[in-house]
Amino acid sequence: MQIMKLAYPLEQDQHFQTPVVLAMGFFDGVHLGHQNVIKRAKEIAQARGLPLAVLTYDHHPAIVYQQLTGDDARYLTLPDAKYQLFQKLGVDYVYEVNYDYDFQAQDPQTFVDNFIVRMGASVVVAGFDHTYGKHDAAMPNLADYAQGRFTVETVSALLMDDKKISSTRVRRNLSDGHLETVHRLLNRPFTISGTVVHGLARGRTLGYPTANIHYNDEQRMPPLGVYIVMMQINHQCYPGMASIGKNVTFGDQNPITLEVNLLDFERNIYGKRVQVQFLKKTRDEVKYEGEAALVRQLERDEQATRKFFQSDKRNS
Numbered sequence: 001m002q003i004m005k006l007a008y009p010l011e012q013d014q015h016f017q018t019p020v021v022l023a024m025g026f027f028d029g030v031h032l033g034h035q036n037v038i039k040r041a042k043e044i045a046q047a048r049g050l051p052l053a054v055l056t057y058d059h060h061p062a063i064v065y066q067q068l069t070g071d072d073a074r075y076l077t078l079p080d081a082k083y084q085l086f087q088k089l090g091v092d093y094v095y096e097v098n099y100d101y102d103f104q105a106q107d108p109q110t111f112v113d114n115f116i117v118r119m120g121a122s123v124v125v126a127g128f129d130h131t132y133g134k135h136d137a138a139m140p141n142l143a144d145y146a147q148g149r150f151t152v153e154t155v156s157a158l159l160m161d162d163k164k165i166s167s168t169r170v171r172r173n174l175s176d177g178h179l180e181t182v183h184r185l186l187n188r189p190f191t192i193s194g195t196v197v198h199g200l201a202r203g204r205t206l207g208y209p210t211a212n213i214h215y216n217d218e219q220r221m222p223p224l225g226v227y228i229v230m231m232q233i234n235h236q237c238y239p240g241m242a243s244i245g246k247n248v249t250f251g252d253q254n255p256i257t258l259e260v261n262l263l264d265f266e267r268n269i270y271g272k273r274v275q276v277q278f279l280k281k282t283r284d285e286v287k288y289e290g291e292a293a294l295v296r297q298l299e300r301d302e303q304a305t306r307k308f309f310q311s312d313k314r315n316s
């Protein structure tokens with residue numbers, strides 16, 4: 001898969017592989033609805049013997065027309081994770097456009113002529129609620145702007161439990177700590193990437209060493225609390241328990257950290273790039289009266305985590 005970073009206006013000598021089937025969208029989260037759009041585009045591409053390209057954006061379009069702060073400015077999937085998922089779905093080219101004011105200000109016809117036609121789209125595939133160009137033009141009008149130069153395939157809403165699958169629904173379930181529902185909406189566990197860094201080296205004195213994971217500030221995270229997780233290190237997955245919290249037992253002013261204790265694991269993993277898959281939230285963070293009470297709770301957390309993985313094994 002090739003990733004091309006583009007900006008408005010496209011350079012005159014910008015070369016594209018043409019013709020292609022072009023799927024369009026921001027695809028934050030690459031949830032089942034997004035996967036459905038890209039799979040449909042892939043089927044069409046295979047039937048026509050064409051490569052599949054995805055037209056997407058480097059950041060959330062709302063950044064251009066409103067100031068986003070806090071979680072609103074964070075993503076379910078950062079570009080690297082998103083593009084790996086695209087690759088698994090059989091995408092050949094990613095056209096990542098810098099979404100700036102000039103790009104947004106194009107009227108729909110100009111956007112179609114300057115981008116979609118230049119990219120050599122033979123078929124454009126997008127979800128029913130995708131919008132493009134100034135004033136958010138809608139999918140039903142895209143065929144008019146195409147003027148016979150490409151055809152349009154609009155993919156209708158995919159439902160789960162009678163409700164539309166959407167990035168908003170994934171974000172809401174994530175912030176409510178409903179990781180099992182998020183898992184079903186994504187068809188994979190909610191996963192973040194990071195690097196193992198040094199903490200205060202307190203974990204090993206408690207009998208529970210924890211890998212402190214440094215992650216990108218633009219990554220949207222589950223809420224503070226304790227989780228059952230799998231952590232991937234060099235393509236291998238290890239079961240564990242995680243805390244997203246401020247270590248409140250040890251003071252009121254600590255920063256938020258993500259820490260993972262892996263079960264039956266004793267290795268130095270400082271500096272490793274890892275992926276943490278959040279399977280289930282088990283409780284909120286609690287301020288304990290001293291270390292001994294925290295350790296007793298960590299023992300109960302460990303038992304609950306082992307039980308989860310044992311019954312998970314029986315069910316699979």
Ligand SMILES: Cc1cc2nc3c(=O)[nH]c(=O)nc-3n(C[C@H](O)[C@H](O)[C@H](O)COP(=O)(O)O)c2cc1C
Nearest residue numbers: 199200201202203241242243247248249261285286
């Ligand atoms: C599964 C798990 C649950 C935790 N729960 C709490 C908690 O409820 N309250 C708290 O203050 N700290 C909690 N912690 C965080 C510990 O305080 C932290 O791991 C310890 O202070 C080690 O910090 P260090 O890695 O900086 O040395 C938890 C950690 C883990 C791995």
Ligand SMILES: Nc1ncnc2c1ncn2[C@@H]1O[C@H](COP(=O)(O)OP(=O)(O)O)[C@@H](O)[C@H]1O
Nearest residue numbers: 198199200201203204209210211262265268269
């Ligand atoms: N079971 C384990 N789970 C997580 N990390 C472990 C484990 N065993 C050893 N380690 C190593 O120990 C480190 C954590 O020890 P800890 O005392 O909590 O120190 P720190 O505060 O620097 O994270 C991890 O980063 C990792 O390199």
